[in-house]
Amino acid sequence: MQIDVVDARLSFDGRLIFDSFTARFPSDRVTALVGPSGSGKSSLLSAMAGFQKLDSGAICWSTGDESRTPPIPTSVSWIPQGSNAIGIRTALDNVMIGPLAEGKSLEQANELSASALADVGLEHATYRRARTLSGGELQRMCFARALASDKPFIFADEPSSSLDAENTERLAELIHALRARATIVVATHDPLLISAAECQVHLRSGRPLAA
Amino acid sequence: MAPLIVLAVVMGLAAVAFSSFQSASFVDRLAEQKMAGRNVLVIAAADQRRPVTIQRASCERLSEASTVDRSGLLKRTTNSDFIQLGARIPVVEASVTLFPQLDEYDLLIGSKLGSQTKAFFVKIGSATASAHTIAQQPTGVDTNSAVVTGLRAGTNSGSICVVVLSDLTTAERNRAIILSQLSSSGGPLSATQVFTDTSDPINDFKNRPDRLLPLVLGFLGGLCGGILNRLRSSEIAAYRLSGTSARSLFVILAAEQSLISGLFAASAAGAALWLGGTPSTVWAGILWAVSGAMIWVTVSSLSTIDLPLRQPPSLAKDRG
Numbered sequence: 001m002q003i004d005v006v007d008a009r010l011s012f013d014g015r016l017i018f019d020s021f022t023a024r025f026p027s028d029r030v031t032a033l034v035g036p037s038g039s040g041k042s043s044l045l046s047a048m049a050g051f052q053k054l055d056s057g058a059i060c061w062s063t064g065d066e067s068r069t070p071p072i073p074t075s076v077s078w079i080p081q082g083s084n085a086i087g088i089r090t091a092l093d094n095v096m097i098g099p100l101a102e103g104k105s106l107e108q109a110n111e112l113s114a115s116a117l118a119d120v121g122l123e124h125a126t127y128r129r130a131r132t133l134s135g136g137e138l139q140r141m142c143f144a145r146a147l148a149s150d151k152p153f154i155f156a157d158e159p160s161s162s163l164d165a166e167n168t169e170r171l172a173e174l175i176h177a178l179r180a181r182a183t184i185v186v187a188t189h190d191p192l193l194i195s196a197a198e199c200q201v202h203l204r205s206g207r208p209l210a211a
Numbered sequence: 212m213a214p215l216i217v218l219a220v221v222m223g224l225a226a227v228a229f230s231s232f233q234s235a236s237f238v239d240r241l242a243e244q245k246m247a248g249r250n251v252l253v254i255a256a257a258d259q260r261r262p263v264t265i266q267r268a269s270c271e272r273l274s275e276a277s278t279v280d281r282s283g284l285l286k287r288t289t290n291s292d293f294i295q296l297g298a299r300i301p302v303v304e305a306s307v308t309l310f311p312q313l314d315e316y317d318l319l320i321g322s323k324l325g326s327q328t329k330a331f332f333v334k335i336g337s338a339t340a341s342a343h344t345i346a347q348q349p350t351g352v353d354t355n356s357a358v359v360t361g362l363r364a365g366t367n368s369g370s371i372c373v374v375v376l377s378d379l380t381t382a383e384r385n386r387a388i389i390l391s392q393l394s395s396s397g398g399p400l401s402a403t404q405v406f407t408d409t410s411d412p413i414n415d416f417k418n419r420p421d422r423l424l425p426l427v428l429g430f431l432g433g434l435c436g437g438i439l440n441r442l443r444s445s446e447i448a449a450y451r452l453s454g455t456s457a458r459s460l461f462v463i464l465a466a467e468q469s470l471i472s473g474l475f476a477a478s479a480a481g482a483a484l485w486l487g488g489t490p491s492t493v494w495a496g497i498l499w500a501v502s503g504a505m506i507w508v509t510v511s512s513l514s515t516i517d518l519p520l521r522q523p524p525s526l527a528k529d530r531g
Contacts, residue, residue, distance in 0.1 A: 042524065051522045073523075074454055080527035084449040088212075094449065101454035145453055157524065 001061045001152045001183055002027040003048055004068075008057035010043055017043050021057070023201045030179045032194045033187040035203030041187035042157050044203065048185065049076040049155055061153075077146030077182075079139070079156040087131030091122060091141050094130050098149035109148070116148040117141070120174055136167030140174060147181065154178070156186045160193055172196035212467075215432075215439055219471045219507075222432055223478030226425040226503065227496050231486045237416045241378060244412065248405030250280070250376040251351030252389060261398025263370060267362070269394040270372035271308040278380045279389075283309025284362060284369035285352070293358065294334045296324050301357040304366070309352070309373060310345070310359055318342040319359040349375070351405035374402075379413060422499075425479065429503030432475060433510025436468045440515040444526055451523035460519040465512045472507035476500045 003025040010017045017040035025031045025048075035041050046052040048059055050071030060068040061075075077098065085094050095113035096106075104112065117126050120140040125133060133141060139159050146154045156175075160168040169192055176196040178184060186193055194200060241249075254270075256263040265284070273282040283306025290299040307313045317340035318333055325344045333342045348354050352373055362369075374389055376382060382404040390402055440447070450460050479500030483493045518526070 046522070046524050049524075051524055074456075077454070078452045078523060078527075080448065080452060080524065082445065082527065084445050084452060084527050086446045086449055097450060097453040097455065101450075101456070101459070149454055151454070 001063055003071075003153075003183065003185070004058075004060050004062065005044070005048065006058045006060075008044070008047070008059065009055045010040060010047060010052075011055055012043065018203060021203070025183060025185050025201065026199060027063070027183050028180050029199055030175055030184040030186065030197045031199040031201055032197035033185055033201050033203065034189060034194055035187075036189055039203045041189075041203060045155050045157055045185065045187045047071070049073055049078060049153070075151050076153045076155055077149050077151045079142045079146060079154065079159050081158045081161045085130040085133075085138055085141065088129060090127050090129055091117060091133065091137075091144075092126045094141055095145045095148050098145045102149060112148040112150070113144070116144040119147055119177075120144045121170075134167070135162050136164075136170055139163065139167070139171055143174060143178070147178070152182055154182045154184045156184070156188075158188055158190075159186065160188065160190045165192075168192050212439070212471075215435060215471055216474060218435060219432060219475040220478040222428040223475040223480075223500060224482045226428050226500060227479045227482035227486065229421070229424055230496055230499070231483075231488065231492075233416075233419070233421070234488060234492050237412065240412050244406060244408060245378065246347065246349050248350035249408065250378065250380075250382070251349050251405045252374040252376065252382055252386065252402045253351050253405065254372040254374065254390070254393065254400055254402045255370060256397070257399040257401035263395050263397040263400055264368045265370065265372045265400070266394040267306065267367050267369060269392065270369070270374075271306050273372075273374055273389060273392060274308040278377055278385055280375045280377050281309050281311065282372065282374040283307070284366070285309065285371045285373045286362070286366075286369050291358070295331075296320065296333070296358070300324065303354050303357045303359050304362045305354070305359050306362055309375075310354075312343060312345060313359070313361045316341045316343045317360065319354070320344045321355040321357050321359070322347040323356045324358070349405070351375075381411060381413070382407075425499040425503035426506055429472070429475065429506035430510055432472065432503075433468070433507040434514065436471060436507065436511030437514030440464055440511065440518060444518060447518055448523055448527035451519070451526060457519040461512070461516070464515060464519070465508065468508050468511040472504035472511075475507060476504035479503070 005021060005023045008021040009019045033041050043052060047054050048071055050073040059071055061071060062068040092113055095116055096109045099109035099112045114126060117123055120143050122137060122140055122144060125137060160171055163171060168190060172192045175186060179198060186197060188194060267284050271283050273279050286304040288302045288304055291302050292298045293300050310319055312319055316330065320342050322344060330341060330343045332339045376385055386402045390400055480497045483496035
């Protein structure tokens with residue numbers, strides 16, 4: 001599914017964050033939402049996921065045909081900046097929350113989660129407690145949770161903000177490998193992640209550019 | 212979560228231990244006052260210049276009331292010599308309804324005269340009489356240094372009627388009713404309470420503010436649970452970002468606190484059963500603990516009701 005943002009305007013606490021922003025995020029591709037800190041990337045991402053309302057303008061999701069829907073939060077896997085995990089539980093348990101929340105059985109969730117952890121290169125950490133994982137491993141675990149949920153959208157908000165260069169590179173490789181699995185939007189100003197994307201949308205210009 | 216679990220167990224134990232201590236102190240205080248004559252009414256002539264005659268049947272009939280333990284006439288007679296007990300021992304005649312053991316034994320020996328635990332025989336002249344030492348009597352039933360025997364045949368009245376009330380009532384509540392039920396002739400009657408306290412220990416115990424301790428502890432435990440949940444906002448965000456609905460998350464958090472408050476109730480119940488006491492005090496302890504646990508769950512749920520409702524991205528930015 002692709003995302004269309006049309007003439008969007010958003011302000012917060014009396015401060016205009018962005019105005020007259022129009023962009024398209026292509027279906028089943030990795031798009032980097034680019035902009036400096038404070039430009040409103042997180043806010044736009046939140047609006048695109050349906051968590052926040054625009055002051056004016058519209059956001060809609062559509063498939064190749066004419067059907068359009070407003071954003072539905074439950075159809076988005078959100079990967080936050082920090083490592084939000086249940087530290088006392090294993091990596092597998094943390095990933096299983098996704099498919100379990102979708103109504104999958106315990107057995108199905110277990111299978112999907114183990115497979116997703118393997119996809120992101122964390123097979124070795126399946127039964128380790130989340131609090132023993134490094135920052136980079138935790139971010140990959142979040143991606144695994146998103147993959148196991150099998151939702152049409154994956155939004156990542158500054159996923160490399162707390163990572164070093166080596167882990168950022170690994171994350172960039174992972175994001176690149178996930179193309180075609182879902183419509184992925186990564187809000188970032190990190191050059192490594194930008195280069196891993198297939199498309200870029202600059203918050204200032206609002207025009208999609210090919211990578 | 213482990214500290215909260217420990218807190219729940221400790222709070223449960225503390226609630227019951229404190230309650231048990233209070234109950235024991237209350238029982239001790241009641242026993243002490245009972246011996247001092249708190250529950251004893253001595254009914255006799257209000258004016259010594261105007262003697263009274265109290266009908267035996269009406270005095271003995273008082274023992275059938277639910278608030279009366281025992282009652283009956285008490286008549287002091289002459290002193291007598293008893294070989295086993297000594298010379299010039301006071302002898303008191305009393306109703307069987309006042310000393311039910313008179314049904315079984317000819318003589319009852321006051322606690323200060325003997326310490327035998329088994330029945331024995333006492334020689335009176337050439338005759339022998341069965342006897343048993345009775346427990347210490349409260350002030351007002353002055354027979355601890357005397358020998359008690361049953362009223363002689365044909366005794367239909369007396370000048371003193373002694374009423375021993377049950378533990379959980381007071382003389383003030385019963386005085387007027389008891390006097391109205393006695394048949395007497397001669398002068399006016401007075402019912403004297405041998406011992407009066409400045410306050411009613413039963414009322415004090417029933418209305419003591421610290422009986423609410425289990426509820427207070429439940430409230431504090433719930434607050435602690437709520438605070439802990441707020442410190443876990445990052446974990447809670449993980450649930451929401453994974454697609455867990457706000458309602459499901461609320462249920463998860465409430466279930467967690469229900470289990471922990473259940474530990475509070477369980478440890479209190481276990482302590483109540485182990486410490487023992489009367490069935491009513493054990494059940495009272497358990498019920499108070501269950502109430503405290505319910506308050507725990509309610510307070511913890513209400514204090515974190517907003518967390519599941521917050522937008523997940525903003526929840527994720529909180530650092531717990």
